[in-house]
Amino acid sequence: MTGQQHDDRRKNAGVLKVQPYLADYEATRKTFSWDQARRGLSGLPGGRGLNIAYEAADRHAIGSQGRKEALRFIRADGSTYSLTYSELAFQSSRFASVLRGLGVQAGARVFTLLTRCPGLYIAMLGTFKNAGVVCPLFSAFGPDPIRQRLQLGTGQVLVTTKALYRKKVAPVRADLPDLRYILLTDADGAPEPGTLDLEALMASAAPAAGIAPTQPEDVALLHFTSGTTGTPKGAIHVHEAVVAHYATGRFVLDLHPDDVYWCTADPGWVTGTSYGVIAPLVHGVTVLVDEEEMDVDRWYRILADQKVTIWYTAPTALRMLMKAGAERAAGYGFPALRLIASVGEPLNPEAIVWAQKVLGLPVHDNWWQTETGGIMIANYPSMPIRPGSMGRPMPGIEAALVARDSEGKPVIEEGEVKLITESDTMGELALRPGWPSMFRGYLNDEERYRRCFAGGWYLTGDLAKRDKDGYFWFVGRGDDLIKSSGHLIGPFEVESCLLEHPAVAEAGVIGIPDPVAGEVVKAFIELKAGNQPSDDLRLEIIGFARKRLGAAVAPRLLDFTTGLPRTRSGKILRRLLKARELGLPEGDLSTLEQGSRRP
Known part of the structure; x- marks a missing residue:
């Protein structure tokens, strides 16, 4: 279904009617250039370079646009409060002034360990303004992954809360000799020993006089991504990445000025930074920020009550909604919603079909990595979706x-x-290298x-x-590829088939060594509510897969589980499934979802 068909079908439902920016894919690919995309940005006044914070906040703070909601925060009770673009620019400049007053130099790495609160966004943009390097940490990390990343990144500044400091930083503080300042966002005049009250510092700091000049190739972000070894990789990104964030926000997410946009990814991850902070703010839209964790009814209520127009989420979240049942969405309406996009892991075709039935729109999958810094391949609003496909390359890629x-x-x-x-x-x-958000190296x-x-x-x-x-x-x-009796089997294909069985909620597939076949396919299954593990159900699911995939590709072995190992961003860790099954080293577990850990 094309974007125009969506618009025709929903034109009487109150949905925001806009013409997609990328209306003709082939023509745009022929004429597009990254220089053209750069012209959509402002650059620092006086030709002093390019800075992410200026593009995301300060250029919108001028005139009437400054009164527009930049960030709308949703509290636990459903009430909201906002920061306008003018307020965001002003507060982030104050944060930059605090850093300068502490003697924090350009290039210093500033780590954030915060929940989705205003201080997180202010600290990020303020660090960019001080020509520093933002290093976001996920607030659910334990002390060891926090210590490890601060050590690897030689972090000089950490912005966090009193509770997170006490629980997760204080136990490892002695192991962090490079950490000069810990700034607490909620010290309330009584900071912990060895920390500073950020609110008090902000109150006494004059807004920074301008943004420190930064060039496109100056380092802006350091994202740690988990590997199969015990050491996370630090992917280095520069201010020039904002050009790709602008272009992908325009062509893939189709962000228009009047949009209300919700990205469910936490800014502790690259998706939450690139597309929960930078891309939407660069486009001057209103960004929703839910301060709570996922809850099925809460999410449906947010989509409906906040009149979300663009929703960027993850396959895991969509499958959780599917698992809860379509009836949970029955009491809500989503007339404003005009685009749903997904990223984080491959999107199973059945999730696209489900969304069309339940939410009234299909899901547009896209693909990228921490290393690419931005979306590289996508299903675009104006193009037909091919369920299960990543889509086609971005213009310029x-x-x-x-x-x-x-x-x-x-x-x-x-x-x-x-x-x-x-x-x-x-x-x-x-x-082919050369796009603006391509990582510039792995740290050290x-x-x-x-x-x-x-x-x-x-x-x-x-x-x-x-x-x-x-x-x-x-x-x-x-x-992850499985080699069985001369066949090369992709686990995603098998998992997608298993998810079509009415009893299956989640599936993870790996290869198990076999003396004859080389490897055989083994599946790990989470069942939907109301289903109980049994030998009969095991045989039924295997038979179901064989009819659709053939005996050479379908699982020969199947175990039931109550919790597949996932990263906190939702990806199923097949390598960990395999390591646990075969008794191999488990590698880096710092990004493992808490519920996936062994007791």
Whole structure:
């Protein structure tokens, strides 16, 4: 269904009627350039460079636009309070002044350990204004991952709350000699020993006189992403990334000035920073921020009562809504909603069909990574959705598939990687470097960064196929691929099939060593409410998958579980499923969802 068809079907429902910015995909790809996208931004006054905070707040704070809601916070009781663009610009300038008053220099890494509260957004933008580096931490991290990231990033400043400090920072403070200042957002005049009262500092600080000059290649963000080893990787991003945030916000999320936008990702993760903070603020829209955790009825109520027009969420969240049953949405209406997008892991086709039935719109999947910094491949509002597909590359992005050898390494011939030109043939997804939000390195690990590139391409580590019309289809991470009796099996395909069974709520699939087949497929299943594990149900689900996938691809083994291991951003950790099944080292667990931990 195209974006125009959505608009035609819903024109009498009160939905905001707009023409998608990307109305003609092919024509836009031919004429687009990143220089063109840069012209949509302002740049620092006087030609002093490019700064994310200026594009996100200060340029909107001038004139009547300054009175517009920038951030609308939703409290636990459902009441709201807001920061206008003028207030956001003013408060973030005060924070920059606090940093300067403490002697925090340009390039210093400022870590945030906060819930979704005003102080988080003010600290982020204020750090950009001081030419510092924002390093967001997820507030649910425990002391060890917090210590590890602060050590790896040599953090000089940490912004947090009294409760989070006591519980998670104080126990490891002695291990952080580089940490000069801990700023508490809620000290209420009585900061903890060795910390500072940020509110008092803000009250006494004059707004910073202008924004420190920053150039496009100056470092702005440091995002830690989990790896299979015990050490998180620190992906480095620069102020130039805001160009990609602007372009993707325009073409993929279709952000228009009157939109009410809700990204459910926490700013402690790259999605919550790029598309919960930067991209929507750059476009001057009103950004919803829910201060509470996910609750099915609460989310439906927010979508309805706050008249959300653009909703960016994750497949895990959508499956949780599906698991609760369509009847939970029956009492709510969503007439303002005109676009639903999803990211974080592959979106199963059944979630798209469910959303169309229950919410009145399908879900537009897109693909990117922490390393890419922004959306690279997407299903666009003006184009037909192909359920299960990642979509087509962004204007300005050249994507290809690279052939791999039997050991999973890229095939290189005469110094060039071998590209797959045939449709529906699996290869490693690769991107031609040069887009603005591409990471500029891994912190203190140049060798690991170099290994990400070959023959003039960035190798993503993800396996995919491309159909004859140029749509890409996710197969799996390279190290998730299952090799069974000569077949290469992508776990996502099997999981999507299992989710079609009426008793299955979630599924995770891995390969188990087998002396004859090499590997056999094993599935781990979470059941929907009202279903109980049994041998009969196990055989029923396996038989269901065999009818649809064939015996070579369907699971041979199946276990029931009450909780698949996930990251806190919702991704199922197949590598951890496999490690636990085979008794292998579990690697980095710092991003593991609390409920997924072993007792």
